[in-house]
Amino acid sequence: MRLSALLSLAARPKLPKGYRHGTWRPGTAAERLRNPPGLRRKKIFVEPISREDWKVFRGDTVQVLTGKDAGKQGMVTQVVRARNWVVVEGLNTHYRYINRNAKYSSTYIASEAPLLLNQISLVDPEDRKPTEVDWRYTEEGERVRVSLRTGRIIPLPLRQRRDGIVPEQWIDGPKDTSVDDALDKTYTPSLKTFEEEIMDAMGIVETRRAKKSYWY
Amino acid sequence: TTLPRKGLEEFFDDPKNWGEKTVKSGDAWNIKQLRAKSSQDLHKLWYVLLKEKNMLLTLEQESKRQQKPMPSPERLEKVEKSMKNIDLVVREREIALRLLQTGHEKPVPGEWRNDFLGRTYWYSYKEWPIPWYLNKKYKKRKFYYLPHVNRFIRLRLEKYLRLRNRRQSLKKKKQKLLEKKFPHLAVKSQSQ
Numbered sequence: 001m002r003l004s005a006l007l008s009l010a011a012r013p014k015l016p017k018g019y020r021h022g023t024w025r026p027g028t029a030a031e032r033l034r035n036p037p038g039l040r041r042k043k044i045f046v047e048p049i050s051r052e053d054w055k056v057f058r059g060d061t062v063q064v065l066t067g068k069d070a071g072k073q074g075m076v077t078q079v080v081r082a083r084n085w086v087v088v089e090g091l092n093t094h095y096r097y098i099n100r101n102a103k104y105s106s107t108y109i110a111s112e113a114p115l116l117l118n119q120i121s122l123v124d125p126e127d128r129k130p131t132e133v134d135w136r137y138t139e140e141g142e143r144v145r146v147s148l149r150t151g152r153i154i155p156l157p158l159r160q161r162r163d164g165i166v167p168e169q170w171i172d173g174p175k176d177t178s179v180d181d182a183l184d185k186t187y188t189p190s191l192k193t194f195e196e197e198i199m200d201a202m203g204i205v206e207t208r209r210a211k212k213s214y215w216y
Numbered sequence: 217t218t219l220p221r222k223g224l225e226e227f228f229d230d231p232k233n234w235g236e237k238t239v240k241s242g243d244a245w246n247i248k249q250l251r252a253k254s255s256q257d258l259h260k261l262w263y264v265l266l267k268e269k270n271m272l273l274t275l276e277q278e279s280k281r282q283q284k285p286m287p288s289p290e291r292l293e294k295v296e297k298s299m300k301n302i303d304l305v306v307r308e309r310e311i312a313l314r315l316l317q318t319g320h321e322k323p324v325p326g327e328w329r330n331d332f333l334g335r336t337y338w339y340s341y342k343e344w345p346i347p348w349y350l351n352k353k354y355k356k357r358k359f360y361y362l363p364h365v366n367r368f369i370r371l372r373l374e375k376y377l378r379l380r381n382r383r384q385s386l387k388k389k390k391q392k393l394l395e396k397k398f399p400h401l402a403v404k405s406q407s408q
Contacts (some may be wrong), residue, residue, distance in 0.1 A: 003304060003307060003308055003311065045393070045394060045397050045398075047394075047398045047401070048394065048401075163290065165243070170242070172242065173240050173241065173242065174230065175241070175242075175268070176241070176242035177242075182245075182249050183249065183252070184252070185252040185253075186252070186253055186254040186256075186257050187251070187252050187253055187254050188254065191313065191316075191317075193309075193310060193313060194255045194258075194259075194306050194309060194310065197254075197255040197256070198255055198256065198259050201255075201256050211345070213343045213344065213345055214343070214344045214345070214346065214347050214348065215325060215341040215342070215343055215344075216341055216342070216344065216348045216354070
């Protein structure tokens with residue numbers, strides 16, 4: 001367990017020191033255009049919220065409290081935790097031209113501006129009114145979001161996969177292993193190393209003796 | 217087992233997928249799923265994944281040569297991720313067995329040694345065919361430092377302490393600035 005956890009921590013790509021997060025994902029062409037390496041911008045102060053305290057997720061319904069679309073509810077399409085940002089679908093929009101080239105005069109589209117967490121409030125599922133939310137534990141021990149006004153549990157939104165696959169509608173291809181084969185438990189713990197077990201299974205007998213070597 | 221006629225067709229995908237723009241592929245193998253598999257299964261799976269990787273790499277190279285986009289390059293990432301996960305699972309089992317039998321975590325023994333500059337570092341042993349007193353290259357290496365280095369050790373220590381204090385005071389300054397901008401943070405720290 002420890003080894004895999006250690007290596008997964010080390011594998012995250014490192015962003016430069018004064019990096020300013022935008023609405024683009026680091027690694028895309030748009031982000032590389034706006035944040036080239038060596039760019040230094042003024043520091044933006046962001047209220048530090050720990051990973052455990054974070055309450056808003058993509059797919060949640062939220063109500064906008066301030067701004068042009070105050071009082072309207074919408075679904076969250078993007079969350080940028082580094083700047084405490086939430087992008088709500090269709091709300092807080094401004095208009096811009098897109099996709100201009102030599103032959104085509106651009107398209108006029110509405111693009112959403114991100115909202116800070118204090119301009120947003122999570123919505124009670126039955127009331128559909130904004131509430132304060134806290135993390136609590138159920139009797140089973142599950143960590144859930146509870147609205148403080150009514151006491152109802154706000155369920156977490158369904159997490160869609162990044163590649164767009166819906167596990168319920170998946171049909172296995174010729175090279176995919178079936179679910180039963182993949183979950184089949186064949187491991188019996190034994191005091192033999194991996195190499196020894198393979199040698200036993202394949203009937204390899206090592207008769208050579210290693211020459212004396214020195215370790216220092 | 218298949219009976220390959222020369223075997224080169226395994227470097228290429230199923231002929232039905234030739235010329236397709238996207239090829240459907242399932243998820244990579246999870247570490248949890250792999251931990252439940254026996255060593256033989258992992259061994260066989262490794263070679264299946266290796267062959268698939270070779271096929272995908274030939275496909276990638278050929279698409280580069282033809283200057284066309286490679287159909288579904290995420291398959292390569294999934295295969296590499298699965299192979300890395302298998303490696304991790306095997307290493308975990310090896311470490312567990314070694315801990316039980318010997319009490320050591322690392323596969324290679326070692327010890328803390330000083331180098332000629334006075335620094336202490338973890339020296340891991342290497343395998344040699346001759347003992348150390350016959351090894352000219354090893355005898356030339358100095359694992360000790362002479363007394364004149366003590367001054368530089370002290371200077372290095374001072375530098376390290378100075379940097380550490382700078383980092384700590386920077387952290388405190390940043391925290392103070394944050395508390396000025398967001399007053400509720402100061403209240404929280406006081407109540408705690």
